[in-house]
Amino acid sequence: MHNPTLMQFFHWYYPAGGTLWHEAAERAGWLADIGISLVWLPPAYKADTGAQSVGYDTYDLFDLGEFDQKGGRATKYGDKAALLAAIAALKSHHIGVLLDVVLNHKMGADEQERIQVNRVEIEDREEIEDQAIDATAWTRFTFPARQGQYSQFVWDHKCFSGIDLIEDPAEKGIFKIVNDYTRDGWNEEVDDELGNYDYLMGANIEFRNPAVTAELAHWGRWVMNETHCDGFRLDAVKHIPAWFYRDWIDKIQADAAQPMLVIAEYWSHKTAILLQYLEQVAGKTMLFDAPLQMNFHHASTQGAEFDLRQVFSDTLVAADPAHAVTLVDNHDTQPLQALEAPVAPWFKPLAYALILLREQGVPTVFYPDLFGASYEDKDQEGNVRAIELPAIPGLEALIRARQLYAHGRQTDYFDDAHCVAFHRHGTGERPGCVVIMSNSGEGEKRLRLGADFAHGRLRDYLGQHEATVTLDETGAGIFRCRAAGVSVWVDAG
Known part of the structure; x- marks a missing residue:
């Protein structure tokens, strides 16, 4: 899969009413068109709180919205028929489907x-x-x-x-x-x-009970055959013995028609701990880069006080890019949730450019960032708060740019605390781009792209600048971005 791009197609406060599976089916063609190649769906099986549940209070793994349990037949997201129709629609547009797996409790x-x-x-x-x-x-x-x-x-x-x-x-x-x-x-x-x-x-x-591990292996085989999913997102693996998933993944892969993509959530901000887990499971799963998400959070709250040169410091994508799944926010970090550490909207275009357009890691797009979200819930003091998560301007363009221009080797220009850039050189078949961003005033860098780009002309794909950049005979030119903004410069032709 070239430049895989994952989308988390839900958030914690997605409305109840059984509409998510239908929405996924309806949007499948458009998602494929903009460049989404993988979709992560929420827990699809029956939970203790039934049709009101996000799905992490697991009750029956074998009930995908088929049986009258816990107050009804359908889950919060719809019934089994709608789930299977959504998966079929996504796969018909060559979008892989990951199912959320909650085996801790x-x-x-x-x-x-x-x-x-x-x-x-x-x-x-x-x-x-x-x-x-x-x-x-x-x-x-x-x-x-x-x-x-x-x-x-x-x-x-x-x-x-x-x-x-x-x-x-x-x-x-x-x-x-x-x-x-x-x-x-x-x-x-x-x-x-x-x-x-x-x-x-x-x-x-209790995973030390062999009857339990046999049953969970049986469920894995069953759900693959029943849904034709393409992989799994494993919830809360820091609470589950690594040896269990090391063995379970082997059993799943042995029975799969094709290799399954497995991404685990080990929510730790210590990269050394993530690397230790990858070693324990023999590298059989990828991991979400929680340290990078926290860096984005700090960058968005500190503004110009944050040193952009350090945005990838102590992150999984820097230490082990082959196993890193990068993200800006998710259902746990969004406002009013247990791991609340949201990235402020002004910084999200910069953060998405840093995960979508770089060479390293598999990026994740969060549902509210593409479509927006509104909800209410109580905060830690018991007060009801109304939350508005706006759709991020330019995010669709950045997702498209990943497929169009994020190609070839990468040269970084992380030489200024407030303005950084990188150059994707392109390949013989696919073009590259120059990405520049600032967390303070207007950003400007003179970059030499090389003689292969001599006299080239580049335009800002995001439309932040009308003027083009014309390179000299050495392939050098001045690239700019707006204050607290990002620009993606591509071949003007």
């Missing part, structure tokens, strides 16, 4: 069980009380509406390592479930935040 159990648990210190998960207590918990999933179709597997307390709510006694907290697989405590090869970050929420899946 399950919520909304159908039955309670009498179990034993150990209380766990919330701020240090390695501190586990020696004395187990008897308690009642919602840990048995039978999926009565599905009646064993696609899978007859029943999840019970032996399939989980922890839970956050018990009854008799009634307590909230974190509790390690006592079973044959949890004797040694939490899983290894997870993030060491809070001592051990195996437990996140709900009924925490």
Whole structure:
């Protein structure tokens, strides 16, 4: 795939009502036309909160909007028929489809069980009380509406390592479930935040149970055959032992008709930790570049105080570009969400130019940045806030420019704290471009592109400047951009 471009086709506050699958089908042709080659869809299976759920409170992986469970048949995004139609429409326009996979936990159990648990210190998960207590918990999933179709597997307390709510006694907290697989405590090869970050929420899946791993491999094969998807986005992998996904991906790839693209979300701002995870999974997945997203956030909030020369410092795309998926914002970083660190609208054209037009990384476009979004929710103080996320001017043009002009080797001119540039030299078959941006006043650089470009004329593809740049006999010329803006200079012919 040449210059792959991923789009996250949803956000946390996408309206309920079952319209997303229809929208994806309707927009498929236009998305392909502008240069989107991959679409990441939200969790497509039934969640605990049913048709109101974004999908991360997983209930039944085998219910893609087909069974009357959790208040209805369809999910927030539509029913199974609409999902399959959307995938077919996207693939008919040569757009690959990634499905969101949430295997860390399950919520909304159908039955309670009498179990034993150990209380766990919330701020240090390695501190586990020696004395187990008897308690009642919602840990048995039978999926009565599905009646064993696609899978007859029943999840019970032996399939989980922890839970956050018990009854008799009634307590909230974190509790390690006592079973044959949890004797040694939490899983290894997870993030060491809070001592051990195996437990996140709900009924925490126990991957050391071989029946569980067999069931999840069965589901992977089933969902590939059922939907004909092209890959997966793996949620919350910092809480899931790396050895599980290393093995699961092998099983998925072995059964896939063609190689599946796998992108994992390990949300850490420490590149060394991301590199460690890639080593643990033997490089079998790509990772979102959370450090770069945080750099963009800081650049947008600090304005002219931010040193643009450092925008790629300590990022995954700088350390391991072959495994980096770059992004500007996502459903977790958008305003009022758990990892809130949004990039201010003024900086987003610069940020998108830095991920869409460079040689390194696979860029991700976030739904609200292309289409806009409006929503309300409570902030951390409990106050209701109205949020407007504007569509970013010029983003469609930048996506198109990736396919038209982001070709050939790259020369960087990161020599000024407030104005940086880079040159894509083009190839024998495809043209290149010069990208220049400023986070302060008007930007200007004299660049020598080389004798191959002597006497060339370039225009600003984004239309920020009417005048063209004419290069001299050495291929040198003066390139400009507006204050706090970006320009993409391409062959005027």
